[in-house]
Amino acid sequence: MRRFLPPPSRLRAVIRGLAIGLLAVSLSACAMFEKKPEQLAPDEPADKLYNEGLTLVAKKEYKDAAKKFEELDRQHPYSEWARKSLLMTAYVKYEAGEYEECIAAARRYVTLHPGSPDAAYALYLVGASYFDQIADITRDQGRTERAIQALDEVVRKYPDSEYAESARRKITIARDQLAGKEMTIGRYYQEKRNYIGAINRFKTVVVQYQTTRQVEEALMRLVECYMAMGITQEAQTAAAVLGHNFPDSPWYKDAYKLLQSGGLEPREDKSSWISRAFKKLGLG
Incomplete structure (x- = not known):
């Protein structure tokens, strides 16, 4: 599911410039002196380290870029350059596929700079x-689940940011993934004729993930399980709700045929948990 993740918009122009050699790197002229055993190496200028890091980013040499930004943070820990370098550290760690390091750097950024305009981007990286x-x-x-939690926080805290819409799309995909997991387990139980176990899994999809693409099949599987158990009223309700909300679904056609084979037709029981679950979201 991995895709290239662009840096914050205000950094993109800089990085593009670097790619064609237009970034002017300011180099501080440091006088060379003999280093005594007890002397520490002098700090490199923060802007020099930062621009060297950006140059490496433009070349997609992310691991080397990370070293520059981390060194900047070590040498100039309380500077504005350190704040910028921490965000870039998170970005290059992401691009290098070092996800845990990216998460650690991005969370540290949000903790230290919660009011920064780039806090939304840092949280999005998580x-x-x-x-x-x-x-x-x-x-x-x-x-x-952790992806949904972090992305939902982006949407809630920064709804107008440029990352909110992408976060919403990722949440939709992630929720469908969780629903798919429930369906896999439910189908396994159903094959083993553990209908109660199967119904509980399909119920989770209907109640918690009914806006995902998995819900149509979940309703159909409920029809099958309830029919197998002889609980025809719930089977009819599941089919009716399926047909009302997804009339063109092939799952509804299958559910309708199954009911017909038993001399039944879809009929909604308004007091059923299935009907109540859908009405709660205004889908029924």
């Missing part, structure tokens, strides 16, 4: 790092 590590639905989805 969510994107988790998002890019989402595993397939047969594996643990802890990173998927």
Whole structure:
């Protein structure tokens, strides 16, 4: 799921300039002197380190760029350059695929500079790092949940930022992933004729993830499970809700045929948990 993640907009112009050699790197002229054993090496100017880091970013040499930004932070820890370098450290760690380091740097940025205009971008990097590590639905989805949490925070705290819309799209994909995990387990239970276990999983999709693409199949599987258990009223309700909300769905056609084979037709019981779950979101 990994995609190139652009840096903050105000940095993009700088990096583009670097790529064609237009960035003027300010170099401080330092007099050379003999180093005594007890002497420490003099600090390099912050702007020199920062611009060297940007030059490496333009070349996509992200690991070397990170070293420059980290050195700047070490040598000039309380400067404005250090604030900028911390954000760039998070960015280059992301591009290098070093997600845990990216998350650590980005969270540190948000903690130290919560009022910065770039705090939204730092938090977005956290969510994107988790998002890019989402595993397939047969594996643990802890990173998927953490991605949603971080990206949701971007949307809530910075709804007008340039990252909010991208965060929303990623949340949609991540929620569908979680719903898919529930469906996989539910289908397994259904195959084993553990209908109660299966219904509980499909119910989770219907209640918690009904805005995902998985909900149509979940409703159809509920029809199958309830029919297998002889609970026809709930089966009819699941089919009715499916048909009302997704009339053109092939899952509805299958549900309708299944009911017909038992001499039944879709009929909604308004008191059913299925009906109540959809009406809660205004879908029923």
